[in-house]
Amino acid sequence: MTKLVTYLDHHASAPLLPAARDAMIDMLEIVGNPSSVHANGRKLRAAIETARDKLALAAGTIRSRVVFTGSATEALTQAIVGGAQSGDVSRIVYGAGEHMAVVRAVEATGKAAKTIPMLTNGLYDLEWLAAEISAANDADERLMIVVQQVNNETAVIQPIADIEHLLAETGHLLILDAAQGFGKTQFFFDPSRVDAMAISGHKIGGSVGVGALIVKPAMDSAKLIPGGGQEQGRRGGTESAALIAGFGVAAEDAKTRFDAVRAAKLIELAQEGLLKITPNATIFGIDVERTGTAMCFAVPELKNNISLINYDLENVALSAGSACSSGKVSRSHVLSAMGVDDALADCALRLSVxxxxxxxxxxxxxTVTKKIVARHQSTRGAAA
Structure with missing residues (x-):
């Protein structure tokens, strides 16, 4: 019998919630197209609209602003590429620590772009951003600014309210990648200065294969897939009632039952235990506000590619940062943006709950970390 895996990689993908699974199975039993007018079609349509209501409530918006997509990556691409094509955007400014979904979408626009520098604590340099906004105002340029709510590797929470304040009454667009923040932080879309926000189903206990873009009127014309007019004409293609129903349940669960205090205590326990085992370990972003759902750490000289194998052999699932690099263990661009030297960055791992x-x-x-560190120290001592 295979041993149960200790799964500590929720930032990559959270396990499917039982209630979400049940909702999905119920929809899979119904044959039909949610755009059909017969009874089966109406049942599927009702499930989609119920899920839309749940997402709207969790996000602090109205149902007509919620657009279902195939993933948060698709949602970000629609906002960035579609927004750049349809809006009067002069250039794009995005964070140096953004997910590669943002980086590739920005590149796909063909627009001139700059990156917001990241400070050593994992926060973006808002003085730099303020100067960039001021320069754009003087030049009568319209910026598209793309930032993440929560960094997927370090769990550092970016100061979105401060960025909103910098924009004030300007006409610049603000797009928020909320894939890691949705359900883990208190954020209400409608009263915010954010024009579009991307969220993901599988980060909160829904299924892989579904996400959402939440938009304000300024982004209504940001479209990539015209199709047959689904999703209020914002995203064509027959909706998956099963995936969307599970997403709705997960969003409702995150809104009502996610225990941020309990999660933070688990991360605190991991941090304290790690530093007792190896006091020279580095925990990235430890001095600023984080969600309390992840710990990005490094033990000097203990390379992450070797560590991941050792943890996996002990049935402990961690990651070396973003899981969206085709299974490769590569150096983190987030840590590079924070000024972490290459040798230490090559040792970085992420635990997430x-x-x-x-x-x-x-x-x-x-327990496994203690064993791995002891083995490494023993090997290093023998080599000396």
Whole structure:
């Protein structure tokens, strides 16, 4: 029998919530197209609209602003590429630590672009951004500014309210990647200065294969897939009622039952235990506000590609940062943006928790870490 895996990689993908699975199975039992007018079609349509209501409530918006997509990557691409094509955008400014979904979408626009520098603590340099906004105002340029709410590797929360304040009454567009922040932070879309926000189903206990773009009127014309007029004409293609129904349940669960305090205590337990095992470990972003759902750390000289194999052999699932690099273990551009030297960045790992994580999971992580560190120290001592 295969041993149960201690799963500590929720930032890559959270396990499917049982209630979300049940909702999906119910929809899979119904044959039809949600655009059909017969009884089956109406049942599928009702499930989609119920899920839309749940997402709207969780995001602090109205249902007509929620556009279902195939992923947060698609949602970001629609906002960035579609927005650049349809809007009067002069150039794009985006964070140096953004997910590659943002980086590639910006490149696809063909627009001139600059990156917002990241400070050593993982926050963006808002003095630099303020100067860039001022220069754009003077030049009568319209910027598209793209930032993440929460960094997927370090869990550092970006100061979105401060960025909104910098924009004030300007006509610049602000796009928010909320894939890691949605359901883990308190953020209400409608009262914010954000023009479009991308969220993901599988980061909160829904299924892979579904996401959403939440838009304000300034982004209504940002379209990539015209199709047959689905999603109020903003995103064509027959909707998957099963995936969307599960997403709605997960969004409702995140809104009502996600325990941020419990998650933060688990991360605190992991941090304290790690530093007892190896006091020379570095925890990135530890001095600023984080979601309390992840810990990005490095033990000097303990390379992450080797560490991941050792953890995996012990049935502990971690990652070396973003999981969206075709399974490769590569150097983190986020840590590079923070000024972390290459040798230490090559040792970085990410532990992340979620709805079904327990103290036993953290204890198992620490037990295995102690074994791996001891083995490394023993090998290094023998070599000396």
């Amino acid at each position: 979620g709805w079904n994580s327990t103290g036993d999971d953290i204890e198992r992580f620490l």
